[in-house]
Amino acid sequence: xxxxxxxxxxxxxxxxxxxxxxxxxxxxxIAAHERExxxxxxxxxxxxxxxxxxxxxxxxxxxxxxxAYLRGExxxxxxxxxxxxxxxxxxxxxxxxxxxGRNFRNEITTGNFIFRMKEFTIAELEYFVKPGxxxxxFEEWLVSQQEFFIQDLGLKPQxxxxxxxxxxxxxxxxxxxxxxxFNFPFGWDEIAGIAxxxxxxxxxxxxxxxxxxxxRDSVTNEEYIPYVVEPTFGLDRIMLAxxxxxxxxxxxxxxxxxxxxxxxxxxxxxxxxxxxxxAVLPLSKKEPLTKVxxxxxxxxxxxxxxxxxxTQSIGKRYRRQDEVGTPYCVTVDFDSLExxxxxxxxxxxxxxxxxGISELTSYFNNKFN
Numbered sequence: 388x389x390x391x392x393x394x395x396x397x398x399x400x401x402x403x404x405x406x407x408x409x410x411x412x413x414x415x416x417i418a419a420h421e422r423e424x425x426x427x428x429x430x431x432x433x434x435x436x437x438x439x440x441x442x443x444x445x446x447x448x449x450x451x452x453x454x455a456y457l458r459g460e461x462x463x464x465x466x467x468x469x470x471x472x473x474x475x476x477x478x479x480x481x482x483x484x485x486x487x488g489r490n491f492r493n494e495i496t497t498g499n500f501i502f503r504m505k506e507f508t509i510a511e512l513e514y515f516v517k518p519g520x521x522x523x524x525f526e527e528w529l530v531s532q533q534e535f536f537i538q539d540l541g542l543k544p545q546x547x548x549x550x551x552x553x554x555x556x557x558x559x560x561x562x563x564x565x566x567x568x569f570n571f572p573f574g575w576d577e578i579a580g581i582a583x584x585x586x587x588x589x590x591x592x593x594x595x596x597x598x599x600x601x602x603r604d605s606v607t608n609e610e611y612i613p614y615v616v617e618p619t620f621g622l623d624r625i626m627l628a629x630x631x632x633x634x635x636x637x638x639x640x641x642x643x644x645x646x647x648x649x650x651x652x653x654x655x656x657x658x659x660x661x662x663x664x665x666a667v668l669p670l671s672k673k674e675p676l677t678k679v680x681x682x683x684x685x686x687x688x689x690x691x692x693x694x695x696x697x698t699q700s701i702g703k704r705y706r707r708q709d710e711v712g713t714p715y716c717v718t719v720d721f722d723s724l725e726x727x728x729x730x731x732x733x734x735x736x737x738x739x740x741x742x743g744i745s746e747l748t749s750y751f752n753n754k755f756n
Contacts, residue, residue: 396436417431440456442456443456462584462617465511473602487511488508490506500627509620510619521562528616529549536579540629542632550568552565560588563583564581569624579621584616586612600612638651654709654711655734664715665713667694668697668704669719670721671697679744680697686747686748
């Protein structure tokens with residue numbers, strides 16, 4: 388009913404020199420492969436459609452009646468459950484159903500770490516609208532998706548772009564698709580998208596299941612098959628994009644005289660995404676500094692994720708926190724015993740500010756809010 392058995396394909400070509408198989412619609416990958424042959428003339432076979440679904444069998448007999456396929460997208464169960472959801476949850480159009488789950492595709496080539504895999508995680512939202520309202524809702528979701536990447540995840544705007552698919556590039560179910568691309572170290576590639584699936588899926592499930600999946604408006608008594616606007620997010624790819632966007636290498640800056648490398652790694656994660664918001668670092672692991680530092684850490688942990696580290700030099704500890712993206716380090720030094728203040732270091736600017744211990748909670752409230 389979904390159309391994936393006949394349409395869920397990629398064009399495959401094979402190198403006649405080494406029998407490497409690649410997607411014909413990825414010219415940059417083909418060009419890179421040809422360069423590996425160092426001047427030899429590379430010939431390719433004629434393109435043929437390669438189905439991406441993983442086939443298996445249910446039961447002990449392997450025949451066509453027992454054939455089954457691992458899902459290539461999470462969407463289909465949301466369509467088959469459409470009637471159940473509007474009846475049990477009493478939903479009215481427009482409304483959405485969201486799902487996160489594992490998906491499986493027999494990719495022709497995998498690579499670039501977690502970017503292209505045969506098993507991956509997708510988040511999809513099927514937003515059901517009245518036919519005729521789909522174009523407006525599409526634009527609204529397009530804006531929301533871009534705001535999510537730039538405002539919520541903190542990705543740099545120059546590393547994000549939208550790509551409108553031409554009609555001959557659209558999936559079999561799509562009236563319109565706009566993909567979001569990120570500028571990875573290996574080039575621009577897709578991390579998310581929005582498709583106008585019209586009534587394709589519900590109409591097909593009605594035809595094959597003989598079930599009535601039409602929606603009846605309780606106010607106007609009008610009955611129709613809703614259209615669907617579908618924002619999709621490749622979660623593994625987005626995770627890789629967040630790390631690539633935040634990763635930077637800078638000249639030695641920690642002040643660590645024992646530094647053996649010319650560069651240091653700084654993970655400039657958005658504060659909302661940083662695993663640890665604050666690190667508390669006593670200058671010495673002797674009393675009474677550690678007691679004061681542990682007390683500060685305990686207080687700050689009531690509101691934020693806080694790391695406590697008293698091992699090795701202060702420079703090495705700064706570097707460790709920079710590498711995992713901790714926005715702020717609180718250093719407890721011997722002066723803290725006298726003036727009841729600590730030094731707060733900013734990850735990105737390296738600026739240091741003296742803050743009273745009793746004022747730390749309000750100080751970080753302002754920083755994180």
